[in-house]
Amino acid sequence: MPELRYIRAINQALADALEADPSVILLGEDVSAAGGAFGATRGLRDRFGAERVIDTPISEAALAGAAVGAALSGLKPVLEIMFMDFTTLVMDALVNQAAKARFMFGGQRSVPLVVRTPHGGGLSAGPQHSQCLEAWFAHVPGLKVVCPADPASAYGLLRAAIADPDPVIVVENKALYATKAEVPEVLEPVPIGHAAVIRPGRDLTLVSYGGAVHTCMAAAGILANEGIEAEVVDLRSLQPWDEATVMNSLSRTHRLIVVHEAVEAFGIGAEIAARMADIGFDELDAPILRVGAPFMPVPFSKALERKYLPSADAVVQAARKVLA
Amino acid sequence: MTSSHRAALGENQMLKLYADMLLIRRVEERLGRLFADGEVPGFIHLSIGQEAVPVGVMSALTADDTIASTHRGHGHAIAKGMPLDGFFAELLGCEQGLCRGRGGSMHVADLSIGMLGANGIVGAGLSIALGSALAHQRLRRNAIAVAFFGDGALGEGLLHECLNLASLWRLPLLFVCENNGWSEFSPSAGQITFRLADLVPAYGIPYVASDGNDVVAVSTKAADIVAHVRREGPAVLECFTTRMRGHYEGDAQKYRDPAELEALAARDPIRIAKEYLRRLDVGEERLQDLLTDIDCRIEAAVAAARAGSAPDFETAKADTYTPVDLH
Numbered sequence: 001m002p003e004l005r006y007i008r009a010i011n012q013a014l015a016d017a018l019e020a021d022p023s024v025i026l027l028g029e030d031v032s033a034a035g036g037a038f039g040a041t042r043g044l045r046d047r048f049g050a051e052r053v054i055d056t057p058i059s060e061a062a063l064a065g066a067a068v069g070a071a072l073s074g075l076k077p078v079l080e081i082m083f084m085d086f087t088t089l090v091m092d093a094l095v096n097q098a099a100k101a102r103f104m105f106g107g108q109r110s111v112p113l114v115v116r117t118p119h120g121g122g123l124s125a126g127p128q129h130s131q132c133l134e135a136w137f138a139h140v141p142g143l144k145v146v147c148p149a150d151p152a153s154a155y156g157l158l159r160a161a162i163a164d165p166d167p168v169i170v171v172e173n174k175a176l177y178a179t180k181a182e183v184p185e186v187l188e189p190v191p192i193g194h195a196a197v198i199r200p201g202r203d204l205t206l207v208s209y210g211g212a213v214h215t216c217m218a219a220a221g222i223l224a225n226e227g228i229e230a231e232v233v234d235l236r237s238l239q240p241w242d243e244a245t246v247m248n249s250l251s252r253t254h255r256l257i258v259v260h261e262a263v264e265a266f267g268i269g270a271e272i273a274a275r276m277a278d279i280g281f282d283e284l285d286a287p288i289l290r291v292g293a294p295f296m297p298v299p300f301s302k303a304l305e306r307k308y309l310p311s312a313d314a315v316v317q318a319a320r321k322v323l324a
Numbered sequence: 325m326t327s328s329h330r331a332a333l334g335e336n337q338m339l340k341l342y343a344d345m346l347l348i349r350r351v352e353e354r355l356g357r358l359f360a361d362g363e364v365p366g367f368i369h370l371s372i373g374q375e376a377v378p379v380g381v382m383s384a385l386t387a388d389d390t391i392a393s394t395h396r397g398h399g400h401a402i403a404k405g406m407p408l409d410g411f412f413a414e415l416l417g418c419e420q421g422l423c424r425g426r427g428g429s430m431h432v433a434d435l436s437i438g439m440l441g442a443n444g445i446v447g448a449g450l451s452i453a454l455g456s457a458l459a460h461q462r463l464r465r466n467a468i469a470v471a472f473f474g475d476g477a478l479g480e481g482l483l484h485e486c487l488n489l490a491s492l493w494r495l496p497l498l499f500v501c502e503n504n505g506w507s508e509f510s511p512s513a514g515q516i517t518f519r520l521a522d523l524v525p526a527y528g529i530p531y532v533a534s535d536g537n538d539v540v541a542v543s544t545k546a547a548d549i550v551a552h553v554r555r556e557g558p559a560v561l562e563c564f565t566t567r568m569r570g571h572y573e574g575d576a577q578k579y580r581d582p583a584e585l586e587a588l589a590a591r592d593p594i595r596i597a598k599e600y601l602r603r604l605d606v607g608e609e610r611l612q613d614l615l616t617d618i619d620c621r622i623e624a625a626v627a628a629a630r631a632g633s634a635p636d637f638e639t640a641k642a643d644t645y646t647p648v649d650l651h
């Protein structure tokens with residue numbers, strides 16, 4: 001199997017989508033001539049022209065609103081918001097317009113737009129360039145949210161998002177951009193709403209998404225040395241999330257930990273834990289635990305950020321607790 | 325207004341403009357009564373006194389052009405051609421409404437005629453119209469988009485972003501400011517330090533002002549500016565007009581000087597349009613027939629809406645996302 005970098009997988013998904021559908025356009029700051037702040041759109045202007053790969057001024061609010069208007073008028077805009085932290089500026093367009101237009105217009109038309117945006121720390125990018133805000137969007141009826149952990153799903157989820165008739169927020173993890181992994185010979189879309197069991201195990205279930213999936217895999221490796229077999233579920237989609245796959249795993253392992261890089265409080269983990277405590281109550285042999293970031297801004301200093309980010313050790317400790 | 329404007333419009337054109345305005349006026353007066361009787365739930369913002377703007381602007385548009393509207397959007401919707409049945413049924417919250425009772429007055433939309441929705445968020449229509457104009461341009465349609473906004477939206481930063489983007493990309497986008505001097509319960513003069521006329525030249529695009537209560541002035545200026553937008557790119561049309569009712573129905577307007585309200589009668593756009601018709605020797609009888617016909621159509625739509633059914637909750641909920649079989 002060939003190897004592909006996460007960022008190249010995104011690039012290829014964008015290229016294939018532009019190739020497949022003439023109504024797809026890319027918009028964003030420095031996405032065209034410069035090829036993107038992280039290089040996700042490199043080479044696309046040369047292939048598809050500046051008419052379809054469009055450099056924009058620093059006008060996030062208007063661009064997100066324009067994406068809604070364009071989507072209602074026949075285009076499939078893919079908007080890059082350079083850092084997820086900047087999505088604070090696009091909230092009206094996404095929350096009040098994109099998410100509701102289909103519903104509040106009585107289903108007259110869908111809003112096929114995609115916002116791509118990187119979250120996550122580990123790069124000493126500091127409090128305003130590192131946040132994981134995906135739970136905000138997952139909380140809004142009408143939006144879909146996906147978060148790929150590896151190159152194959154980065155490709156597949158982005159293709160699915162662009163093909164989807166509804167607004168989809170594609171959350172990329174910027175610490176993963178440079179990572180490489182094996183991918184199938186032919187890359188395929190990954191359907192939204194389907195999780196993947198990426199490591200089978202009988203003793204406990206670790207549910208995660210994005211960069212934290214790798215933290216879980218590292219923790220599972222440590223636990224395996226102690227004879228504990230952790231099952232790792234990569235959610236891939238956060239809204240909608242794959243309740244059946246998580247439930248299925250829980251009913252085999254009877255122990256559940258949800259792990260994410262976003263702050264632990266009021267997050268994706270809280271939602272999954274609450275839901276599983278409800279429908280999975282009879283299967284549980286231990287309380288459901290969450291491992292997430294502490295309730296504080298993402299710090300800059302490496303010494304601080306290292307302690308801030310949820311570690312494999314923290315996952316291992318949580319695992320010992322649910323197994324005690 | 326120059327005399328050429330008067331000369332430019334013949335009897336039929338003038339009658340059409342008058343009839344379109346009268347339709348909006350009668351629809352909104354009817355809505356006001358329905359609201360007072362408790363038949364229209366929620367909030368409604370009437371555009372009584374401002375009808376010349378949507379009618380004048382829409383007279384310059386084609387069916388393929390798109391518009392994004394505001395919270396005060398009934399006039400835009402009806403002037404763009406929204407069917408009365410679907411309109412009234414929506415405002416009464418029925419399944420038969422254009423939005424199946426999910427949007428109401430503040431979100432009424434008809435995508436099939438290019439009406440991209442009223443909007444509950446001040447200024448939001450600016451960027452939606454911008455995106456629609458981008459789609460027209462990139463898909464090489466001959467259409468333009470129009471963003472309606474009030475003078476209250478002059479305080480929103482989004483306006484700057486949209487003016488800059490429209491100019492930068494030479495988008496077929498017409499900005500139409502409906503300047504009625506009010507932002508809710510406050511004069512906008514107490515909120516806004518600049519004149520749009522002074523701001524727009526900074527973006528390098530044309531600015532045109534119009535008496536927003538004179539439908540001949542609005543339609544003549546709109547015809548010119550729309551032709552420019554279709555040919556060359558964005559422009560701004562500011563229409564100075566009058567909000568003759570409260571911010572919303574039920575607003576007692578204690579903050580307004582009674583003398584000011586009284587003086588508005590002279591500027592009533594329907595009255596001004598009638599003057600033109602009188603000068604064209606259109607008889608009172610024809611106008612009476614027109615009114616009767618309009619009221620008949622309205623009553624039929626109201627009756628149909630009253631006979632409408634309540635929307636089904638599960639169907640509405642399922643429509644939060646596109647059904648899988650439509651993927």
Ligand SMILES: Cc1ncc(C[n+]2csc(CCOP(=O)(O)OP(=O)(O)O)c2C)c(N)n1
Nearest residue numbers: 396444445446474475476477504506507508
């Ligand atoms: C973003 C936002 N802020 C505030 C409001 C509340 N609001 C509704 S209408 C309005 C006044 C708007 O004035 P203007 O744009 O001049 O329109 P007009 O009501 O005069 O037609 C305000 C403040 C809102 N709907 N949206």
Ligand SMILES: [Mg+2]
Nearest residue numbers: 474475476506
């Ligand atoms: Mg106003």
